Amino acid sequence: MGNVNGKPVIVVTGTLREAAVLDQHQVEVIAGGNDPERLREELMERAKNAGALLSYGMCGAVDHTLKLGTMVIGKRLTGAFHAKCDERWVAALQALLPQARVGTVHADGHLLTDSHDKAERAWASAAIAADMESHIVAEVAAHMNLPFGILRCISDIAEVELPPAVNVMMGPNGELALGAVMKSIRQQPGQLGSLTKTIMGFAKAYRSLIKGSKQAGPYLGFDLR
DSSP: OOEETTEEEEEEESSHHHHHGGGGSSSEEEEOTTOHHHHHHHHHHHGGGOSEEEEEEEEEEOSTTOOTTOEEEEEEEEESSOEEOOHHHHHHHHHHOTTSEEEEEEESSOOOOSHHHHHHHHHHHOEEEEESSHHHHHHHHHHHTOOEEEEEEEEEOTTOOOOGGGGGOBOTTSOBOHHHHHHHHHHOGGGHHHHHHHHHHHHHHHHHHHHHHHHHTTTTTOOOO
């Protein structure tokens, strides 16, 4: 197990599928799912023995220049909690992932599904991307005085309107909530075409996430020395 001064790097993802990318990495992983309070409590407990915390996985673009599958390295966080990412970690990730974009990430626990909301968020916060877990990771890292980082991959571009089923796709423990997705489709069958395109985009982003994670190395860019 990779560690910082004898303590592990803990990585927080949204879904179990994102967590599965890290099976070969020397980090500990927590899938947050759609239960932020459970995530906060578990992370607070496990962070007592952590060396660093990383927010990791998919994210949505709010910057129109970001393309599907682009890796994003957070430099700072805005939203429900404001924080600066560890400068050495950012620099290390930049060196390992020269194709990635570096910038501000927004997180407040809400999924941005509407292009107008994304544009408003980009204007208001100067963020280039948004996710649903980074604010919790940053808050716990600040409380525990631990290095904090963000490594994400664009799974939907700024111009895209996400279908309603995406709002219910993630279960409380990070699993795919297939029943909720099917119910959403039955209630709004017109979204099926958009949902299919969205899932194809997620698949492309997932492949990029795997590639980027391998480039970042077994400790995802954290300098253990």
